[in-house]
Amino acid sequence: MAKPPATIRDVARHAGLSVASISRVLNGHNHVHPDTRKKVIEAMDALGYIPNAAARSLSTAKSHAIGVVLPDLHGEFFGEVVRGMDKAASERGYLLLLSTMHADSRLAHQAMGTMRGRVDGLIIMAPQLSAEDLAQAIPADLPAVLINSPADATHYNLRIDNRGGVMLMVRHLLAGGRRNIVHLAGYSGNLDAAERSAAFREAMQMLAPDLPVRIIEGDFTDESGERLVQQLLADGTEFDAIFAANDMMALGALQTLRTVGIEVPSKVAVAGFDDVPMARHLGLSTVRVDMAGIGERAVRRLIDQLEGSTEPLALVRQSPTLVARATTGR
Amino acid sequence: MAKPPATIRDVARHAGLSVASISRVLNGHNHVHPDTRKKVIEAMDALGYIPNAAARSLSTAKSHAIGVVLPDLHGEFFGEVVRGMDKAASERGYLLLLSTMHADSRLAHQAMGTMRGRVDGLIIMAPQLSAEDLAQAIPADLPAVLINSPADATHYNLRIDNRGGVMLMVRHLLAGGRRNIVHLAGYSGNLDAAERSAAFREAMQMLAPDLPVRIIEGDFTDESGERLVQQLLADGTEFDAIFAANDMMALGALQTLRTVGIEVPSKVAVAGFDDVPMARHLGLSTVRVDMAGIGERAVRRLIDQLEGSTEPLALVRQSPTLVARATTGR
DNA sequence: CGTTGACATGTAACCGGTTACATATATGAC
DNA sequence: GTCATATATGTAACCGGTTACATGTCAACG
Known part of the structure; x- marks a missing residue:
């Protein structure tokens, strides 16, 4: 036996x-x-x-595995990214080695260290690390592809086109006649949060230079969305649209508005970013990001690189699309 | 360099x-x-x-990696299960090798074959495979732990206590005075779907033997929830509660009821199963399953087994909890 | 018929760890 | 001082593949 x-x-x-x-x-x-x-x-x-896979990789110095380092993501995203990666990897005969990384940069280093020698390359998603911490954490001798991470001259970097996405939504809100748009930003230190709020400022200046630009900072959670809107109301600030940096905050905002009886969308429009599955059910207008597509592209690109392709490094932006639903209608 | x-x-x-x-x-x-x-x-x-990890595993015949084979799950679940597994694995110094498996049993076999020799053990979640197909697919020489999979005398099996969960919800609905409960089942062939509908029948017979037991079959998608309720209405069936086999179908049901103007919960109560993040936002009553906890337990148990613990094999049920929200209130 | 080259196969070193066994040294008991 | 024992370290075989190089065979060519 x-x-x-x-x-x-x-x-x-x-x-x-x-x-x-x-x-x-x-x-x-x-x-x-x-x-x-x-x-x-x-x-x-x-x-x-x-x-025997171990013997084989000992003598060839290849493992046919790629390491994937992801942050503690919101449920929906996590699954989608991984699904896309798995698809691309299995098509090319590679396996995925997964590790989640916590905000702490020391742990990031550790997560990647563990993979060292067990994978041929890395895919890293680290929107919460600084460029320096990230550069520190990536083993120098491993090919890597970054997703939504700070710029880095030595790696291919795949990002969401936050600017394009924000532009779409701001244009949409303005077209709907909104004049006082408040942007609920994500927590500072997060790359996407920073890009989205900068893009909001820019879009407003470009498309409606006469209107006020208002940005208040949250932390991507629904609770913070609720809190921020309560605060706006308490302050007596006038607004006819809320554009949150992600769907969760938008949902929180929606919740508060409903509770106090402010009608959406007639009185205030609400929009988010990401298009989580929930958004459709709540009729939330948002900006859709194809995370599975990003995962797939990242893996393909890494494997190409491992197998000798010499496409130049680049920072590539994945374009999101506008999803207009009930919360921004009239 | x-x-x-x-x-x-x-x-x-x-x-x-x-x-x-x-x-x-x-x-x-x-x-x-x-x-x-x-x-x-x-x-x-x-x-x-x-x-060098390869050299080490060649001489020790251990890889300190576990293979995880998951079906194409709904986004929320996927992330949660994996998060729990990753936690347990990294605590014990193991890495996770991930592969998603598609419904086809031939592919299941292939997915596990690829991992052979690269992992010390497997964790398999296969609610859609038959017991025979599953037995076929698992390499005989690899220790494995099953999650929500058909019974199997040779492996530890971790399951949701569907019966307990359904019982909780049926009791709750009856306590709320509901007399005509309709169960929307998941697609046949899925283990959880089968267990939940059987449990519904049993619970009704036990708790309210005089009331009618009505079960109609959907496929776990929100569309099927919408469709089934439309059908009920078209048939003129009387009902004052919908208990769906998962939250997505419950949401579909909710959608249809709203559209046609039937008040929830005053006229009809709606309940789901799973407690996806969305449920909280929509005030959906449901049965909460701790998927991260299941993932964590599965990995712990597998590693114990790998490291020589000889706890007996068993079929263990993870108990869910009742989450009563607005859609079943009065 | 001898030479050359293409093709088929075998031999043995090597990848980088682990570990059984051998050896060396220190400690203590008598 | 001798021997037993515990502790510290070294030597070399082994894990199971890959592959450079050597060897052998056969057909074609001058």
Whole structure:
């Protein structure tokens, strides 16, 4: 029952050949006689032979695995990104080694260290790290592709086109006749939060230079969305639109407005960013980001790089699309 | 720049010791003089030494990695389960190798085959496979723990206590005075769907033997929830409560009821199962399942088993809790 | 017929760790 | 001082693949 698994030498003995021939068949090399190939395959079947991955990667110095380091994401995103990555990886015969990373940069370093030597390359998503911490954490000798991470001259970087997305939504809100738009920003230190609020400022200046630009800072949670709107109301600030940096905050805002009886969208429009599944059910207008697509692209690009493609490094932006639903209608 | 990474022999030379001493320090063995240990650590630091994982697993026949095979889950679940697993795995020094599996049993086999030899054990979640297909797919020589999968005498199996959860909700609905409860089931072939509808039937017979038991079959999507309720209305069926087999269907049901102007909860109560994040926002009553907890338990148990614990095999049920919100209130 | 080259196969070193066993040194008992 | 014992370290084989190089075979060519 518990007999040790067959090795390449067992196969060689069984087929009456040398290990080199077995290996050649295994790797599809040329210079193998068809008869020999047939004998080898028969022997492998007979013994139920499966090559030992560790031995193989020891001698080739390749693991055919890629490490994925993700932050503690909101549920919906996590699954989507991973789904896209898994798709691309399995198409190319690679496996995914997963690790979640916590905000702390020391832990980030540790997460990547563990993978060192076990993967051929890394995919890192670290919107919460500074450029320096990130540069520190990535082992210098490992190829890596970044997703939504600070700029870095030595790695390919895939990002959401936050500017484009924000522009779409601001244009949409203005087109709906909104004049007093308040932007609820994510927590400072987060890359996307920073880009989105900067883009909001820019979009307003460009599209409606006469209108006030108002930005208040939250932390991406629904609670902060609720709190910020309560605060706006308490301050007596006038506004006819809330554009939150993500859907969760937008939902919080919606909640508060409903509670106090302010009608959406007739009196105040509400918009988010991300298009989480929930958004559709609540009729929340938002900006849709194709996270699965980003995961897929990142993996493809990394594997191309591992296998010798020399496409230049770049910072590439994935364009989001506007999803106009009830909360911004009239 | 591209100098090859240091090996254990480089460290030995640098420290003026033998490879055995380095290895002993590395693995925390006894019989090492403190001075020696110090010298070794210095040498390792000086050279930036990192042990080669492939070599290590070749000689120890252990990879310190576990394979995780998940179905194409709904976004929220996926992330949660993985988060729990990652937590448990990193606490014990293991890495997670991830693969998603599609409904097809042939692909399931393939997914697990790829991991063979690269992991010490497997965690499999396969609510959509038959017991036979599953038995076929799992390599016989790999320890494995199952989650929400068909019964199997040779593996530890972690399941949601669907019966307990359904019982809680049925009791809650009856306590609220509901007399005509309709259960929207998930698609046949799915284990949880089957258990939940059987449990519904049982709960009704036990708690309210005089009331009618009505079950209609959907497929876990919100669209099917919408469709089923439309159908009920078209048929003229009387009902004062909808208990869906998952939250997505419940949301669909809610949508349809709202559209046609039937008041929730005064006229009809609506309940789901899972407690996806969205449920809270919509005030949906549901049964909460701690998926992160399940993932965590599964990994702990697998590692215990790998490291020699001999706890007996079992089928363990994780108890869900009732979350009563607005849609079942009066 | 001898030489050359293409093709097929085998031999053995190597990848970088772990560890059984051998050896060396210190400690203590008698 | 001798021997037993505990502790510290080194030597070399081994894990299971890959592959450079050597060897062997055969056909074609001058």
